[in-house]
Amino acid sequence: MTSSANAFQSGVSVRSVSKSFGQTRVLSDISLEIGPREFLTLLGPSGCGKSTLLRIIAGLDHADEGSIALGNQTVDGLLPRERDVAMVFQSYALYPYMTVAENIGLPLLMRRTRSWQRLPLIRRLHPVARAATGTIARDVRRAAEALQIETFLDRKPGQLSGGQRQRVALARAMVRNPRVFLMDEPLSNLDAKLRVAARAEIAELHRRSGVACIYVTHDQVEAMTMSDRVAVMMGGEVLQVAPPAEIYDRPAELRVAEFVGSPKINILPGTVRSDGGIDVPGGALAIQSRLPAGTAVSVGMRPEHCDVAPGLGAGGIHGRVRHRENLGSDLFVHVETAGEHRIVARSVPEIAAAVPPDATVTLRPRPDRALLFDRAGRRL
Amino acid sequence: MIARRHLPFAVFRHVVLAVGAVIMLAPFIWLLSLAVKPADEIFTTDIRLLPLKWDAARNFTEAFNKVPLHRYLLNGVVVTAAIFTLQVLVALPAAYALAKLRFGLAKPLFALVLLGLLIPGHVPAIPHYIMLSHAGLLNTYPALVFPSIISVFGIFWIRQFFRTVPDDLIHAARLDGLSEFSIVWRIMLPAAMPALVAFGILSVVFHWNDYFWPLLVVTSPDMAMPALGTVYLRNTEAGTDYGPLMAGTAIITAPLVIAFLFAQRRFIEGMTLTGLKG
Numbered sequence: 001m002t003s004s005a006n007a008f009q010s011g012v013s014v015r016s017v018s019k020s021f022g023q024t025r026v027l028s029d030i031s032l033e034i035g036p037r038e039f040l041t042l043l044g045p046s047g048c049g050k051s052t053l054l055r056i057i058a059g060l061d062h063a064d065e066g067s068i069a070l071g072n073q074t075v076d077g078l079l080p081r082e083r084d085v086a087m088v089f090q091s092y093a094l095y096p097y098m099t100v101a102e103n104i105g106l107p108l109l110m111r112r113t114r115s116w117q118r119l120p121l122i123r124r125l126h127p128v129a130r131a132a133t134g135t136i137a138r139d140v141r142r143a144a145e146a147l148q149i150e151t152f153l154d155r156k157p158g159q160l161s162g163g164q165r166q167r168v169a170l171a172r173a174m175v176r177n178p179r180v181f182l183m184d185e186p187l188s189n190l191d192a193k194l195r196v197a198a199r200a201e202i203a204e205l206h207r208r209s210g211v212a213c214i215y216v217t218h219d220q221v222e223a224m225t226m227s228d229r230v231a232v233m234m235g236g237e238v239l240q241v242a243p244p245a246e247i248y249d250r251p252a253e254l255r256v257a258e259f260v261g262s263p264k265i266n267i268l269p270g271t272v273r274s275d276g277g278i279d280v281p282g283g284a285l286a287i288q289s290r291l292p293a294g295t296a297v298s299v300g301m302r303p304e305h306c307d308v309a310p311g312l313g314a315g316g317i318h319g320r321v322r323h324r325e326n327l328g329s330d331l332f333v334h335v336e337t338a339g340e341h342r343i344v345a346r347s348v349p350e351i352a353a354a355v356p357p358d359a360t361v362t363l364r365p366r367p368d369r370a371l372l373f374d375r376a377g378r379r380l
Numbered sequence: 381m382i383a384r385r386h387l388p389f390a391v392f393r394h395v396v397l398a399v400g401a402v403i404m405l406a407p408f409i410w411l412l413s414l415a416v417k418p419a420d421e422i423f424t425t426d427i428r429l430l431p432l433k434w435d436a437a438r439n440f441t442e443a444f445n446k447v448p449l450h451r452y453l454l455n456g457v458v459v460t461a462a463i464f465t466l467q468v469l470v471a472l473p474a475a476y477a478l479a480k481l482r483f484g485l486a487k488p489l490f491a492l493v494l495l496g497l498l499i500p501g502h503v504p505a506i507p508h509y510i511m512l513s514h515a516g517l518l519n520t521y522p523a524l525v526f527p528s529i530i531s532v533f534g535i536f537w538i539r540q541f542f543r544t545v546p547d548d549l550i551h552a553a554r555l556d557g558l559s560e561f562s563i564v565w566r567i568m569l570p571a572a573m574p575a576l577v578a579f580g581i582l583s584v585v586f587h588w589n590d591y592f593w594p595l596l597v598v599t600s601p602d603m604a605m606p607a608l609g610t611v612y613l614r615n616t617e618a619g620t621d622y623g624p625l626m627a628g629t630a631i632i633t634a635p636l637v638i639a640f641l642f643a644q645r646r647f648i649e650g651m652t653l654t655g656l657k658g
Binding site for chain 2: 059079080085086089090091094106110115
């Protein structure tokens with residue numbers, strides 16, 4: 001098949017794609033370049049347009065403006081089946097009345113035989129059709145073995161567990177070596193334990209196949225752990241495209257910073273002082289910003305970059321402990337500062353006794369890790 | 381206890397149902413009773429369900445001898461099967477387009493389908509008759525079949541069922557390389573099986589029992605449909621012989637009753653339109 005040869009050169013280009021449903025603009029001027037072997041995640045809250053973008057790439061939906069290219073080929077006029085993409089759906093979308101083998105084999109059957117060869121009697125008697133049936137059975141078995149579902153080939157999807165169905169859906173996508181994999185929240189119907197295993201498995205399958213993959217999710221853990229790059233989407237726009245670590249450490253916008261990370265990043269309103277430090281409710285940050293004095297900023301601090309110490313220390317931010325969460329490995333201390341701002345700080349469980357509820361504590365954010373955002377939410 | 385509290389109501393409910401059942405079944409039971417009685421017992425004044433002298437054999441052989449009953453049954457099978465097959469061939473793609481495709485005319489076309497539901501089948505009978513007459517098709521199978529090929533009820537019924545099929549299934553099929561027609565036959569048809577069985581029973585029962593249309597277009601007894609055929613039993617010159625008439629009627633009703641008994645579960649499945657579970 002030529003498609004597997006192409007797979008090594010072709011990525012996906014999304015060029016200025018816009019889409020509205022009636023008055024609602026779901027995608028505005030999206031541009032993305034996905035490398036030929038890249039795993040790119042579209043991360044965003046529900047309703048941000050990420051699934052719509054995926055469907056436009058697949059050809060199941062049409063953009064109002066803009067264009068999609070797979071490899072060097074513009075595919076805007078092509079039907080989904082002509083684009084040679086494979087998709088895994090959130091609901092798996094397995095054909096309920098076909099066996100697992102028929103489900104996996106259907107894309108091959110449709111591609112390798114002509115319609116008259118699929119007629120019931122001819123399929124058994126015509127030499128070409130029979131040969132195709134043989135190679136399809138072989139390829140189905142190979143795909144099934146890669147996903148360890150070869151023992152279920154004769155069952156119907158209804159007789160399988162969620163995890164097994166998900167594997168069948170993956171096998172159906174993989175079996176024909178598409179130019180690109182599109183995955184629409186494929187793990188969201190699995191229980192937490194299976195999801196962890198499936199994450200690693202999908203990432204590994206992607207590496208082995210060497211085919212570009214666009215993965216849609218609202219789960220930041222999936223995005224962070226599986227992707228080469230993450231595109232954070234919100235309100236029909238791409239806010240930032242970057243490797244996971246960069247998304248986390250250097251978010252381009254306040255909205256990205258707030259969406260990625262758990263517990264959520266702490267945001268405090270601040271004002272730049274004449275010496276470059278920043279006043280925040282309950283204290284100050286000892287950093288050297290080069291912003292003009294008096295500039296209003298939002299200060300973002302990740303919980304793990306805030307040290308907590310009991311008592312009123314010099315410098316830092318003072319506040320009162322409102323709540324503690326001991327996860328065994330970590331202790332999250334919820335502190336209320338002046339102006340009823342809440343800050344969550346990550347610490348070690350050993351200090352739990354020293355910071356009982358209502359105790360006064362001093363928070364010391366690590367100055368080099370503080371993130372400053374301007375009024376519009378852009379990082380400074 | 382819930383059961384005890386509801387007992388009076390349950391009794392009441394069953395009494396109502398039982399009365400209804402008796403009223404509906406009574407003519408049929410009477411038919412069966414007459415079908416096994418000799419002629420002189422049919423016109424006695426006392427009501428008895430079982431005959432004093434069983435005459436079933438004579439009545440049933442008489443029914444087959446007087447008219448070609450087997451021919452009517454064959455006509456019934458051929459015509460109802462042809463109608464149902466063609467109805468499905470039309471209704472399935474139409475229902476798919478109306479339920480799942482987005483195109484400008486989808487709404488007005490569906491409105492037309494609903495409008496079609498409001499028009500009694502007898503209204504276009506004369507135009508149909510004239511068309512068939514011009515085509516020289518009167519008194520043929522096509523005359524019995526053609527006017528019923530497009531069933532707006534079938535389109536509506538299957539469309540409602542298709543609405544319950546998840547869109548993702550169709551998207552997956554498109555990506556897997558299926559054309560829209562392949563989607564109809566390979567993906568939607570198996571999904572619609574319960575609805576099709578229910579529709580099939582309604583269609584077959586209606587056309588098997590249809591008296592009006594065959595009466596218009598059939599002129600020779602050998603083209604008669606079952607319901608029309610029994611009339612020929614009545615119109616024989618020597619006056620109506622009720623025993624064979626009832627026997628003949630019982631015979632033409634039997635296939636439907638048997639078919640329903642076999643398909644009962646699927647029929648009810650289709651009626652409740654539970655849809656497709658992922």
